[in-house]
Amino acid sequence: MPGYPALPEGIAYGGDYNPEQWPEEVWHEDVRLMREAGVNLVSLGIFNWALIEPAEGVYDFGRLDRIVELLHAAGIMIGMATPTSSPPAWFRRRHPGSRLVDSGGRVVAGGSRHGFCPSSPEYAAASTRIAGRLAARYGDHPAVAMWHVHNEYGWANAECHCAVSAEAFRGWLRERYGDVDALNAAWGTVFWGLTYGSFEEVEAPGVAPPGQLTALRLDYARFSVDAHIACFRREREAIRRHSDRPVTTNFMIPNCKPMDYWRWAGEVDVVSNDHYLDAARPDNHIELAMAADLTRSVAGGRPWMLMEHSTGAVNWQPRNLAKRPGEMRRNSLAHVARGSDSVLFFQWRASRYGAEKFHSAMVPHAGTGSGLWREVADLGGELAGLAGVRGSRVEAEVALVWDWESYWALELEWRPSVDLRFRERVEAFYEALWRDHVTVDFVHPAADLSRYRLVVAPSAYLLSAEAGKNLHRYVEAGGHLVVSYFSGIVDACDAVHPGPYPGALRDVLGLWVEEFHPLPEHGTVTLGGPVPGGEAPGGPATGRVWSERVRLAGARAVRTFADGPDAGHPAVTCHELGAGTAWYVATALDPAPDGAGRDGGDLRALLGPVLDRAGVSRPAGVPDALELVRRGDHLFLLNHGDAPVTVDGVEGVELLGGTACAGTVTVPAGGAAVVETARRPEELAVRGVTLRGV
Numbered sequence: 001m002p003g004y005p006a007l008p009e010g011i012a013y014g015g016d017y018n019p020e021q022w023p024e025e026v027w028h029e030d031v032r033l034m035r036e037a038g039v040n041l042v043s044l045g046i047f048n049w050a051l052i053e054p055a056e057g058v059y060d061f062g063r064l065d066r067i068v069e070l071l072h073a074a075g076i077m078i079g080m081a082t083p084t085s086s087p088p089a090w091f092r093r094r095h096p097g098s099r100l101v102d103s104g105g106r107v108v109a110g111g112s113r114h115g116f117c118p119s120s121p122e123y124a125a126a127s128t129r130i131a132g133r134l135a136a137r138y139g140d141h142p143a144v145a146m147w148h149v150h151n152e153y154g155w156a157n158a159e160c161h162c163a164v165s166a167e168a169f170r171g172w173l174r175e176r177y178g179d180v181d182a183l184n185a186a187w188g189t190v191f192w193g194l195t196y197g198s199f200e201e202v203e204a205p206g207v208a209p210p211g212q213l214t215a216l217r218l219d220y221a222r223f224s225v226d227a228h229i230a231c232f233r234r235e236r237e238a239i240r241r242h243s244d245r246p247v248t249t250n251f252m253i254p255n256c257k258p259m260d261y262w263r264w265a266g267e268v269d270v271v272s273n274d275h276y277l278d279a280a281r282p283d284n285h286i287e288l289a290m291a292a293d294l295t296r297s298v299a300g301g302r303p304w305m306l307m308e309h310s311t312g313a314v315n316w317q318p319r320n321l322a323k324r325p326g327e328m329r330r331n332s333l334a335h336v337a338r339g340s341d342s343v344l345f346f347q348w349r350a351s352r353y354g355a356e357k358f359h360s361a362m363v364p365h366a367g368t369g370s371g372l373w374r375e376v377a378d379l380g381g382e383l384a385g386l387a388g389v390r391g392s393r394v395e396a397e398v399a400l401v402w403d404w405e406s407y408w409a410l411e412l413e414w415r416p417s418v419d420l421r422f423r424e425r426v427e428a429f430y431e432a433l434w435r436d437h438v439t440v441d442f443v444h445p446a447a448d449l450s451r452y453r454l455v456v457a458p459s460a461y462l463l464s465a466e467a468g469k470n471l472h473r474y475v476e477a478g479g480h481l482v483v484s485y486f487s488g489i490v491d492a493c494d495a496v497h498p499g500p501y502p503g504a505l506r507d508v509l510g511l512w513v514e515e516f517h518p519l520p521e522h523g524t525v526t527l528g529g530p531v532p533g534g535e536a537p538g539g540p541a542t543g544r545v546w547s548e549r550v551r552l553a554g555a556r557a558v559r560t561f562a563d564g565p566d567a568g569h570p571a572v573t574c575h576e577l578g579a580g581t582a583w584y585v586a587t588a589l590d591p592a593p594d595g596a597g598r599d600g601g602d603l604r605a606l607l608g609p610v611l612d613r614a615g616v617s618r619p620a621g622v623p624d625a626l627e628l629v630r631r632g633d634h635l636f637l638l639n640h641g642d643a644p645v646t647v648d649g650v651e652g653v654e655l656l657g658g659t660a661c662a663g664t665v666t667v668p669a670g671g672a673a674v675v676e677t678a679r680r681p682e683e684l685a686v687r688g689v690t691l692r693g694v
Helices: 024-037 062-073 089-094 121-138 163-177 180-187 214-240 261-267 284-298 327-337 371-384 404-410 422-435 465-476 503-509 602-614 681-686
Strands: 012-017 041-044 077-081 144-148 272-274 304-308 340-345 398-401 440-443 454-457 480-484 511-516 524-527 541-544 548-552 556-560 570-577 580-585 626-631 634-639 645-654 659-667 672-676
Touching (some): 041 062, 041 340, 121 214, 180 214, 214 404, 284 327, 304 327, 327 371, 404 422, 422 602, 454 602, 480 503, 480 602, 541 602, 580 602, 634 645, 634 659
Parallel strands (some): 012 340, 041 077, 077 144, 304 340, 398 440, 454 480
Antiparallel strands (some): 511 548, 556 570, 570 580, 634 672, 645 672
């Protein structure tokens, strides 16, 4: 990574290494195979706390010393982990007050990881102590390239509901609100007579009758994020007293809903992420791209690290489908294309024991005679040829708004429809843009938006008044904004903004909503053709989930509802504001057909004129199956389809095959190409690119 010379040159390649699961004679075979596969970085010691501290205050680093020296002699760098996601059994027995308590008040049993309370003072002391011991011993070792603190904060213990956590929460509330009257006002506790007389009366949320204070639940989620960040900070500072190597922890973007990674981003020296495909999804390569773009955005556009993904099947999905030949290669290259400077896996060698013994690995149970091993070794060779990609950036002209707090709030109980899901609309808009080969960043709604031609806010249910003003300023200054339904509705405490919906966005959208009309299960509405002066394409479109009575207050209708409860009323609007425009979509349009009965493509067709008006360039005639991403001077072409695609107008060097491209590159079915070229993707169409074999 730029600025961290201890890390490997080029793309880091490897994964979690757990040698303690194997006799020492296997270690030597491991290192030989690592060199054969081109491995240059491993994460070490993630789950070995019980081995290096077999009793409280008693340490044994002999085994770890030997494997560190073995890796060092082979030229393999180490991401040294702190093993604090899995405290030893002796710790749990000696400190019963540290045990995790679920929302029903039950103490969670042992025998797994993450069974501790993040607010436990005993855990704080023990985890800080072991992190400091490791850093004192290995902090300046030449093989240690970086520090990998903990493992997947919030995976199973995002919230603890023990008495210690409840008291810590009350302290957090005192700091946030100052006095209980301010808390009552913010939370609206006068509703249902839930007013508090003191902070001591506030309980942690848990199993309760329906209608528990939503502001209480949101603040407990915020408190819990802060509790985990405090755990990380303690270990990070213990390490920094002995080591100047970068410190990270592995995020789980976007699949760990309880962790607000915007708040985490500034805590780590380099953002790292774990990502696993939902194997059953036919569009899982699009979800992977979204996860990578979101991770890059959390990193502030800087290169990041793919800390874990899988070579094949995982073990924890309902049906653990193996990856098809070439799929692992495309997955890995897609992460690199979208900003990762590493390709790391869980794990190096498949485990014989425990919960993840059926999880794929770089060295599978079938061994080095397997096709999977050959793919692993081949990928290592290819990544070695992409050293020039390291440190470069991905530039985007379009941004999608993503806010974890809105994610939490939208999916609390008692919303107008159970079909309102945060990721559903985000993924719909992302897919429509992906299929048009538009690279996107993700942004917090209060962030600086000035560098983007277009900003899309698909699920901005919770939106502060200041964030609403930020979007207003962006449009007035010449930006283009698209907002989806049920956005701008509530503030940070889940209180409806004063006045008609959508309170925080009324002015920028130039409209107000009289009444929501959510649709019945499987219900649809039809959108009619464009009204006079409209810019959307003609022909009917189909909406799902939602309809509402939109009243214009400066905006103009672009499409209207042709049937349903709002027939004849606006369905899509456009508001000219200052030098920019703000669009509103009052129903759920789908981005593409999926073979399951959706009409498909309506959202993509709607966005086309918006992209044109915003001046967002994209290549013409490129098939959906060809993923096209530019990172620095490198053009990544990933063919997710079943037919080869030939692109004319590409000049440069194709790095995976080591061949010159004198105007043409062919990407085989299921294959990939990486071309070092100065041309941007949209220039391919401008320069007369044709596509053959589609």
